[in-house]
Amino acid sequence: MSRRSCRLLRVSWLLAILWPVLAHAEWFRREEAVMGTRIYVELWADEPAAGEAAIAAVIGSMREVDEMMSTYKPASQLSRVNAQAAAGPVQVDRELFEVIRASLEFSQLTGGAFDVTYASVGHLYDFRARQRPTEAQISKALPGVNWRNVRLDAAARTVRFDRPGMRIDLGGIAKGYAVDRAIRLLQQRGIAHAVVSAGGDSRIIGDRFGRPWIVGIRHPDDPKRVVTRIPLVDTAMSTSGDYERYFDEDGVRYHHILDPKTGRSASRVRSATILAPTAMQTDGLSKTAFVLGAEEALKIVARIPGVDAIFVTPEGKVLYTPG
Numbered sequence: 223m224s225r226r227s228c229r230l231l232r233v234s235w236l237l238a239i240l241w242p243v244l245a246h247a248e249w250f251r252r253e254e255a256v257m258g259t260r261i262y263v264e265l266w267a268d269e270p271a272a273g274e275a276a277i278a279a280v281i282g283s284m285r286e287v288d289e290m291m292s293t294y295k296p297a298s299q300l301s302r303v304n305a306q307a308a309a310g311p312v313q314v315d316r317e318l319f320e321v322i323r324a325s326l327e328f329s330q331l332t333g334g335a336f337d338v339t340y341a342s343v344g345h346l347y348d349f350r351a352r353q354r355p356t357e358a359q360i361s362k363a364l365p366g367v368n369w370r371n372v373r374l375d376a377a378a379r380t381v382r383f384d385r386p387g388m389r390i391d392l393g394g395i396a397k398g399y400a401v402d403r404a405i406r407l408l409q410q411r412g413i414a415h416a417v418v419s420a421g422g423d424s425r426i427i428g429d430r431f432g433r434p435w436i437v438g439i440r441h442p443d444d445p446k447r448v449v450t451r452i453p454l455v456d457t458a459m460s461t462s463g464d465y466e467r468y469f470d471e472d473g474v475r476y477h478h479i480l481d482p483k484t485g486r487s488a489s490r491v492r493s494a495t496i497l498a499p500t501a502m503q504t505d506g507l508s509k510t511a512f513v514l515g516a517e518e519a520l521k522i523v524a525r526i527p528g529v530d531a532i533f534v535t536p537e538g539k540v541l542y543t544p545g
Contacts, residue, residue: 341391342366398505460504
């Protein structure tokens with residue numbers, strides 16, 4: 223038998239062994255509306271049943287987080303905290319407790335630029351209805367914005383507010399938590415190549431078989447243009463922009479990222495992108511630059527190992543961390 227015939231025989235033998243796997247392995251994708259945003263899952267699985275089951279587990283996990291942490295669901299644990307915590311300690315599940323605790327750690331890290339108690343004023347805005355509070359309403363509600371007035375008891379797993387009129391909203395960190403939770407589920411199922419996105423918050427495991435995932439950062443004024451494209455492997459990324467939930471009135475843009483000190487929309491950047499090991503980190507930190515400005519936010523990011531950032535200023539300048 224010739225060498226060429228031997229090689230062809232070996233190749234045929236190898237294909238015969240691998241064909242049952244290659245015939246079924248493929249990319250699986252699904253898009254759903256959960257947590258008030260677009261959820262996108264894409265993953266590689268060896269079997270269709272395993273791929274569909276993994277995606278269903280991710281969507282189910284997202285819905286569980288929404289049921290627990292949504293302020294739009296009156297029966298959620300977070301809604302119960304907002305309704306009762308000013309009167310006394312409210313016991314919550316471990317997951318909600320840990321997310322609130324993490325949010326307070328971000329508040330300390332950013333000097334209060336990230337503050338989930340912004341909702342004490344934030345609930346007065348309705349961006350879909352183009353409604354904003356009056357100056358008198360902001361002044362009345364603003365004393366409730368102070369993360370230091372949230373008291374946590376780790377032993378009892380309770381949350382308490384120091385003053386009436388306080389509310390918390392985890393919209394700036396819960397989606398990141400939900401993405402990380404979903405990634406853990408996929409890893410437990412043996413999925414090694416996937417991306418999970420919840421709005422502007424994404425996390426990637428693995429690559430696309432020798433190629434990185436390419437993620438674009440959109441231009442603040444044009445959804446069809448990108449500021450830059452980034453090749454990513456095994457990382458998380460969040461982008462926040464003043465173009466997500468907003469309305470313009472008399473030349474002023476009112477958007478959902480509020481300055482905790484003023485109760486008004488922060489405007490020191492147009493777009494902020496954070497890269498970090500977890501989506502909880504990227505989600506929490508991506509709001510900071512809007513309040514502090516790009517230069518001050520870059521100083522904070524530089525102190526955290528494994529974290530990088532890209533900011534677009536109101537003048538259109540793009541600033542990067544060295545990484």
